[in-house]
Amino acid sequence: MNKQEKVMSHPVVELFEIEPDIIQVKMQDRVHKNAFSKELTRGLIQSFELIQASSSYKVVILTGYDSYFATGGTQEGLLRIQQGITNFTDDNIYSLALDCPIPVIAAMQGHGIGGGFVMGLFADLVVLSRESVYTTNFMKYGFTPGMGATFIVPQKLGLSLAQELLLTASNYRGAELEKRGIPFAVLPRQQVMDHALELARQLAEKPRNSLITLKDHLVAPLRAQISRVVEQEIIMHEKTFHQAEVKDRIAQLYGN
Template identity: 70%
Template sequence: MPNAAVELLEIEPDIIQVTMQDKAHKNAFSKELTDGLMEAFTRIKKSSVYKAVILTGYGHYFASGGTQEGLLRIQQGITKFTEDRMYSLALECDIPVISAMQGHGIGGGFVMGLFSDFVILSKESVYTANFMKYGFTPGMGATFIVPEKLGASLGHEMLLNGGHYRGGDLEKRGVPFPVLPRQEVLDYAQELARELAEKPRNSLITLKRHLVTPFREQLPAVIEKELIMHDETFHDDEVKKRITTMYGV
């Protein structure tokens, strides 16, 4: 791929790894990263060979959510988070997707990872649904997928307080995902992908479609409600001030 922010690597003939590596933005949702992800999953959809996708980041970063510029554009009413459907790329992918979240998953970056079929966390990394830190209500399907994947109690806590949680802390809270030392996350994901690749491709596609159809059917109504909440909360002056002064802190 010509896009340097996203690398596609065939681990084996039927396993593809998508590595987010926009180091200039620490894997925030820059145009380079979003374009690269959209192109990567388009290419995967066109393939008749792949059986599993591994989605991962670089170093200490999995994905960091919206850029400051992007959040300010939403705050100013110039755009909405629905400009693309990047957040649901893993959900819409025909074949199973493994989020190897070796690094920090922040805001929309964490949410994007949770839409995968398999989630692997790092003990050392920070995971946060930090929308409310900036004063606006969550988007990108967060109000649905965070409680769905982490359980209502912990999910609502993460959404309401926008706090930061180490993977090791989430492990103690009973999250239903493997939580491993950072250096072991990708190896675990690749072994899991090999186990999936032992199955017939058509059977993987058929079963995934059956398992995620309820999510796919519910998500549009959730997104519509999140957009209504954004109209009520995102355009306040306090939100603009928080994005301007607190971003990246």
């Protein structure tokens, strides 16, 4: 870990070569607590474009800083969708991990909120922290889930737990999700990155072409369905996002 080489300079996203075969994408928009600001969105897209253009890396570790992994839409971003100015599909960051040709490990050492949690679930391997909060809190704001949440949450967590998360929009600590039997490693926050690195090294032992070929096979059904699901989520947003109550909830929940 001491010989990290910076691959990309960006204000809020660091791209580091941890080892010759392992690349780390670290989100650290401290002003917005890793909400999907324009800066974070651009940084993530640029990072994965660089990774895709490389022919050397075998595995990606996606992580955040301190107690934050990723915290979903900013107030400005949600209001722009509520007003019909944009859609969450305008900048596709939710499936960056799914579309990445090499395996991605989401080291969710910190809170994963809304679209931030969903983005992590699109990774091939996931590690959570016991202390952190994870939630698909879209309905807390009064609009139906987006970011592919209605698809990937049931896929990764099972239908019953996914329905509970999506409908109630409640907060769950990693320790609670562990007790509910989620199929991911759940560790103390300080151990999450070490465990992700251990997993990455196991993957990096394999031939790159074999990793790409197997991932392509494993995620093919997900890639085939995601566009249709996102189209359905956009239709639901047209029915739910533009309510005046949603605008009020966004203002209230952001403290304005």
